[in-house]
Amino acid sequence: MRLDLMTVVGILAGMAVVIAGIATSGSLMLFWNLPSVLITVCGSFTALLIKFNFDQIKKVLVTTKMAFTTSPTERTELVERFSWLAKKARREGLLALEDEINEEEDLFFAKGMQMMVDAMEPELIREILETDISQTQRRHELGQDVFNTWALLAPAFGMIGTLIGLIQMLSKLDDPSALGPSMAVALLTTFYGALLANLIFIPIVGKLGLKSDEELLGKKIIIEGIIGIQSGMNPRILDEKLKAFLPPDARNAEGTQEGGPAINAAG
Amino acid sequence: MRLDLMTVVGILAGMAVVIAGIATSGSLMLFWNLPSVLITVCGSFTALLIKFNFDQIKKVLVTTKMAFTTSPTERTELVERFSWLAKKARREGLLALEDEINEEEDLFFAKGMQMMVDAMEPELIREILETDISQTQRRHELGQDVFNTWALLAPAFGMIGTLIGLIQMLSKLDDPSALGPSMAVALLTTFYGALLANLIFIPIVGKLGLKSDEELLGKKIIIEGIIGIQSGMNPRILDEKLKAFLPPDARNAEGTQEGGPAINAAG
Amino acid sequence: MRLDLMTVVGILAGMAVVIAGIATSGSLMLFWNLPSVLITVCGSFTALLIKFNFDQIKKVLVTTKMAFTTSPTERTELVERFSWLAKKARREGLLALEDEINEEEDLFFAKGMQMMVDAMEPELIREILETDISQTQRRHELGQDVFNTWALLAPAFGMIGTLIGLIQMLSKLDDPSALGPSMAVALLTTFYGALLANLIFIPIVGKLGLKSDEELLGKKIIIEGIIGIQSGMNPRILDEKLKAFLPPDARNAEGTQEGGPAINAAG
Amino acid sequence: MRLDLMTVVGILAGMAVVIAGIATSGSLMLFWNLPSVLITVCGSFTALLIKFNFDQIKKVLVTTKMAFTTSPTERTELVERFSWLAKKARREGLLALEDEINEEEDLFFAKGMQMMVDAMEPELIREILETDISQTQRRHELGQDVFNTWALLAPAFGMIGTLIGLIQMLSKLDDPSALGPSMAVALLTTFYGALLANLIFIPIVGKLGLKSDEELLGKKIIIEGIIGIQSGMNPRILDEKLKAFLPPDARNAEGTQEGGPAINAAG
Amino acid sequence: MRLDLMTVVGILAGMAVVIAGIATSGSLMLFWNLPSVLITVCGSFTALLIKFNFDQIKKVLVTTKMAFTTSPTERTELVERFSWLAKKARREGLLALEDEINEEEDLFFAKGMQMMVDAMEPELIREILETDISQTQRRHELGQDVFNTWALLAPAFGMIGTLIGLIQMLSKLDDPSALGPSMAVALLTTFYGALLANLIFIPIVGKLGLKSDEELLGKKIIIEGIIGIQSGMNPRILDEKLKAFLPPDARNAEGTQEGGPAINAAG
Numbered sequence A, B, C, D, E: 001m002r003l004d005l006m007t008v009v010g011i012l013a014g015m016a017v018v019i020a021g022i023a024t025s026g027s028l029m030l031f032w033n034l035p036s037v038l039i040t041v042c043g044s045f046t047a048l049l050i051k052f053n054f055d056q057i058k059k060v061l062v063t064t065k066m067a068f069t070t071s072p073t074e075r076t077e078l079v080e081r082f083s084w085l086a087k088k089a090r091r092e093g094l095l096a097l098e099d100e101i102n103e104e105e106d107l108f109f110a111k112g113m114q115m116m117v118d119a120m121e122p123e124l125i126r127e128i129l130e131t132d133i134s135q136t137q138r139r140h141e142l143g144q145d146v147f148n149t150w151a152l153l154a155p156a157f158g159m160i161g162t163l164i165g166l167i168q169m170l171s172k173l174d175d176p177s178a179l180g181p182s183m184a185v186a187l188l189t190t191f192y193g194a195l196l197a198n199l200i201f202i203p204i205v206g207k208l209g210l211k212s213d214e215e216l217l218g219k220k221i222i223i224e225g226i227i228g229i230q231s232g233m234n235p236r237i238l239d240e241k242l243k244a245f246l247p248p249d250a251r252n253a254e255g256t257q258e259g260g261p262a263i264n265a266a267g
Helices: A005-023 A034-051 A054-067 A075-092 A094-103 A107-117 A122-171 A176-230 A235-243 A248-257 B005-023 B034-051 B054-068 B075-092 B094-103 B107-117 B122-171 B176-230 B235-243 B248-257 C005-023 C034-051 C054-068 C075-092 C094-103 C107-117 C122-171 C176-230 C235-243 C248-257 D005-023 D034-051 D054-068 D075-092 D094-103 D107-117 D122-171 D176-230 D235-243 D248-257 E005-023 E034-051 E054-068 E075-092 E094-103 E107-117 E122-171 E176-230 E235-243 E248-257
Strands: none
Touching (some): A005 A176, A005 E034, A005 E122, A054 A122, A075 A235, A176 E034, B005 B054, B034 B122, B034 C005, B075 B094, B094 B176, B122 C176, C034 C176, C034 D176, C054 C176, C075 C176, C094 C176, C107 C122, C122 C176, D034 D122, D034 E005, D094 D107, D122 E176, E034 E176, E075 E235
16 A cells, blocks of 8 residues: 555646746746635535535545556566465365464455355356446446546536626726736636646546556456356466456566466466 | 535535636636527437427426435435344244334335235235335436437537537638637537536436445335234344345444344354 | 427427526627638538438437437336236236237337247247347437437537638738627637537436436336346346336336235235 | 449539539538648558558459448349248258259359258358358448548548648738638648548448348348258248348238248248 | 557658648747647646546556557458368367467457367357457556547637636736737637647547557457357358458458458358
8 A cells, every 4th residue: 555656646747748838938926816726626516515415525535546546456466375275175165264264354255265265156257247347337427427527517617607707807997007907817717627628637546547458357266266266267268368467568577477377387 | 304515515616616717817708608508408309309299398397306415314314224123023923023113214115014914925925015116216317318319419519519510610611700709609618518418417317326226225125024024933033134234334323232242242 | 199298398498598688787689700610510410411321310309309208118017018029928828928929019029929929939039139139229329429429520620710800800800990800700600509509409318318328227127127028027026126117116106006015016 | 233323312412512512602612722631641541551551452443332332132033032942942942942053143152052952051151151250341341431530530630631731820910911811721731521421431331331231131141041952941940030030011021022921921 | 569650650741731821821929839749738737646647647658659550450361361271170170270379369259269179168268359449448447538638628728728828818908019919918828729739639549549459359359250160160151150350342352362252162
């Protein structure tokens, strides 16, 4: 659960690019206006409050953390581990895997292993674990939905803020010299909305989606591994089957460790 | 069926943010114009009248209520209840569950239980209840469709209103001093349309969708629970199966009540 | 096949709102310009001629009629009718249902009943009727596609008309006093396009979609009913199965007529 | 393979409407500017060259021809023909159909008939023909994709051309009298892009899609017909099954030719 | 793995068209502004850094190479090869195919062949190879996603840059003569964003998608070929089955080489 440096670096670098772009030809203070910030940020946040209930809003903090950390479980390690577990199960029997469960941090892995050791029917194990995956996916999508909705509403409230500024400006055209600065202020909310959506919310939704995909793929490997071990599949064939979930370079790297290419080893 | 405070609070807070944003730099009265309200709100509503028939429009009131209330049946309670029902059925037989049906408020639950007690075939029960779910989903989607259509049409009629104002303004450019205020008024309909869509309709569509998902998930748990009890599934395994529908924290919390982690308890 | 008043009322009311909005602050004649009407309406219609062939264009008239009428067959009546047919078939045999076919106006219903009476295999009946449904859906979607395409092209040709007006206006800036009125005329095509799309085409596409859904659902009930009767399903269970297609209030209403709640009646 | 008059008429009529709309209030020459044509048409075409390879670009000519011609094989004729083939097969055996193959122009039909006469297994015939259909669909979608991409890129390069014109105009504001005409020229690329997309590319993509659907539906009828004949299905039942692919009026028309309504005839 | 000339030619030609369009009516230097380039390109790239992790960004280089090269394996060659392999397997047995594996460059082909020679069950081979395909597809989609996200973010940061320029310009309206040039500079970022998206990113995403489709289709042919050989399918029938994946002209061309039309040959 280490910090995902890229996310932080990306946001800071994006800020730096925009600030540098502003500073090369004018004052930064021109781009700070508290009421405009309030309309864009708070306005879109109140619309979020209408859509999501309090529990869901609280979970956003948890979801956001997910975008800023990297998951510890790697797919390659998972496949290696099942290779080892399948050999152990073949030598010492399924019950010998019970020790693995107590030390396990991944609740999904532990739950699947426990059901396997308890000799539940494979189809029932698969059904329960797939329900678990679909619920995990549902929770992940809810977290993405919060940021996605925000990414849509922030520019919308930016536009609403600009409309307010334009209407106020146009209604009192007495002083033509105030026209420019008033319109500059009116455009600030559109600027805030575009920046929030494109620099923060859209990339974070994307990152959450990619991390969710990776996590769900890991869980699919766990299901195939557990069902394979329980049905007494040949460890080499199970290894071949799970390696299909890895990118080609990861497969070769591991194959070499075992003394030959993965394909020949299956012979 | 308690009031969902968040929805009300969100709308009021959103209104407050917009009103505060306007009031800090001008008069609120500038933003009130009855003909503009009529074109935006009534114009988009007449388009709704074309799309939906009278029965569907009437049901909008019912649908709207759903966005402002919280449903009483919690998924966690459902799972606990089926755990208890499965044990009772095992001890006293399926017919002992008949008492549960008469007191039941949830018609879907009662209907499923009655079919189970009547010893209908599991596949037929599942088919009837899944048809019921798909019809419920259809009705929910119709309700969301009304607000969704409104969310698309309100800004469109806002733009139509602004076009009317612009065309009238441009056709009589004699008095340049009237240009600004005329254009301010023309922009009001766009402002109303954007506000209605982004502060009211889009968040309410989202809330209705989330509540519908939650309700349909509850119904899926009921189907699995009823089929599980009727097929005489071991109560501990049924419990394990239904808990896969709960978020991980809800599972552990309940597991503790039963004296140990859910996974070990299944052993 | 009565006139669907809502569609007519909605279009007239929408026209009235827009006309009232115009009339409160200017002359209606300002918004009438024949060349602008021709570019928006005829331009988008010629694009329709390219996409659709002559037969499809002719069928639009039929499709439009569907949006302005209400279908006679109600789902509730269908379910009641199958309840009665199932009982009759049980008492007097399948052949006794042959009289029903000759008087039947609904060709789909008659065709399904005839195949049932002819003792064709249930799977073949289902396959033929589902092919029929998918072709009906295809025809409905073609009709919706015509209006949907028009809803996209009308604003596009409105914008093309406005571009023509703007280019002509900008190329002769000699007389600044003509600027405003020229631009007002240029904007008229955009106004026409937005009005046609949002007040006429988009709501009609929506209405056609909802009517199509309702009709296809009725056909699905007919399939389930016919297959149920042919397979000799218990009339009470068939009734239970078909009632799952009705909204909860319609189910109770009918259940009461039979002397008790539907669920208990199945016991 | 006759010329599809509607497509040609539609494009010419659309051109006429736009030209008439321009000519009523100004000179046509105003709307001709070679550099603007080059940026919009060639610019978007170079982007097409990046996306598609040379073979795919060449096939566009073939694809375009498809939009301007009508296919000879009618669904109604197909159903009548299978009705005749099924009766012949029943009287004279499957091998009697071999003569039909040599004269057949439709390669898909001939291939399916040959496999049937060769007594290949029905499931293998279905699999091979369905693979063929999915490849045909893939080729059709590629052709539509070319025009679809062009429909998206033409307005985009129109906007790029307008941006170029605007930037050039704004950078030399010395001569205010040149402002209008410069901006008129700048808007020309947007006009060209909108016209190309909405009058040519979008309708042609639509027409190609509709023709592809029709052709694929014909191929599905051929599969069902061939499998039906090979499996020795009763010609009347096969007729009933294939007629479900026709619109209701086409069914009745043919039924009458055979001396009675199709449904009764099946009794 | 030859260079795909079309991609390079397309980009260069597109650049030439835009440069020519600019040069005919002004100086090219007007369209070069370093801070504007930085905001558009670097701003959108930092947002990419937030969404994708470092490994994924590195793989973009590999992905990009795919858009600029043509793949060596042709579908037609694949089908011919399986035709030859099926005949060899029938004459000399499955083990005779082992020599083919060692020389094989395509890892997917080699892996499938090895599993076939090792006599793994067909269903398991299919499952492993389909998992492999779905993972390849996942990796391809990730590469397309990078460019797709960039295609969305480049115009967005272009608009953010223009907003910065507009706000700075409007806040100091003292010198009206500077208005035009300032606005010209402000529009440059929108121009860069539109050009990057429409000339580079969108066509490259399209090309990657088409190449990915072609590669995945080749892998599907390999699966069908290997399963066909292992199940001892008649080489002529397998040939017929795999040819369904080819366009009609490719089939005839090959059929002629074998001395007759493919269909008759299967008799």
